[in-house]
Amino acid sequence: MGRLLRSDGLTAETYASGEEFLEALPAHAPDCLLLDLQLPGLNGLAVQSRLQQYGLAFPVIFITANDGAEARHQALQEGAAAWLRKPVEDLQLLEVIRRALGGKTSLPQS
Numbered sequence: 001m002g003r004l005l006r007s008d009g010l011t012a013e014t015y016a017s018g019e020e021f022l023e024a025l026p027a028h029a030p031d032c033l034l035l036d037l038q039l040p041g042l043n044g045l046a047v048q049s050r051l052q053q054y055g056l057a058f059p060v061i062f063i064t065a066n067d068g069a070e071a072r073h074q075a076l077q078e079g080a081a082a083w084l085r086k087p088v089e090d091l092q093l094l095e096v097i098r099r100a101l102g103g104k105t106s107l108p109q110s
Contacts, residue, residue, distance in 0.1 A: 059100035
């Protein structure tokens with residue numbers, strides 16, 4: 001996914017876990033975050049919650065194989081910019097990212 005984003009001119013950083021991403025904050029706060037629901041350690045919803053606790057506001061796009069209505073509702077209710085179900089088409093993902101970024105170009109992924 002990092003290669004796809006970079007091939008479209010986006011700056012992308014990847015993290016092995018939600019905790020690793022959170023430890024990089026605030027020094028490496030992104031313009032937008034791609035977040036999987038199922039992560040090692042903290043799940044994506046917990047990461048999203050921590051961001052709110054820290055007072056950090058940037059678009060979060062969930063990309064997940066889990067299409068549970070409750071998790072999707074919670075993510076969107078708490079401000080997620082989008083919820084995409086895997087497998088996601090490259091062009092669809094890039095379009096959602098462009099809309100979320102509104103012209104910015106920094107995008108970590110967890």
